[in-house]
Amino acid sequence: PNTVAALPAGNHLGLDGAGVRINLNDSGLDPHPDLAGRILNMPPPPADTVGHGTHVAGILAGDGSMSASVTGTNLPGSFVPPVPGQFRGMAPASELFWQPVSLTLGAFFSSDELIQQGAARTNALVSNNSWGYVASYGYDLAAASYDDALAADKSLPN
Numbered sequence: 001p002n003t004v005a006a007l008p009a010g011n012h013l014g015l016d017g018a019g020v021r022i023n024l025n026d027s028g029l030d031p032h033p034d035l036a037g038r039i040l041n042m043p044p045p046p047a048d049t050v051g052h053g054t055h056v057a058g059i060l061a062g063d064g065s066m067s068a069s070v071t072g073t074n075l076p077g078s079f080v081p082p083v084p085g086q087f088r089g090m091a092p093a094s095e096l097f098w099q100p101v102s103l104t105l106g107a108f109f110s111s112d113e114l115i116q117q118g119a120a121r122t123n124a125l126v127s128n129n130s131w132g133y134v135a136s137y138g139y140d141l142a143a144a145s146y147d148d149a150l151a152a153d154k155s156l157p158n
Contacts, residue, residue: 017091023119023127026053034062064088116149
């Protein structure tokens, strides 16, 4: 097994996402102890029937509090047994604002404009959009509109 003395308790350069709100446009979001108290608008059950949104939320904002519960021998590149905080996300102190999208149809439940305005109204500094439109896998005008919306003035009325 891989062993190390210990992983650093904090993140690189002390950045942990404190005070940062992340907009997550995805399939859903299940409650998870690693995200507890930091989801602004938890979806009603069934929350994430696909699992993609919850997985992405963990990568973005999981605090790693459940790292010691991870078991198994097929964890390539991971330290076994896990150390506290090992499986934390990139911004473990950030907040999440979730909005529903279809992973293959995009803004199927709403419009691109409404999703972008929803993120802006919450003053999200980061927006994750790991989904696509059917038969559109390149960087096109729809994708560019999300980049523009993130860079736009966040002063829309609530």
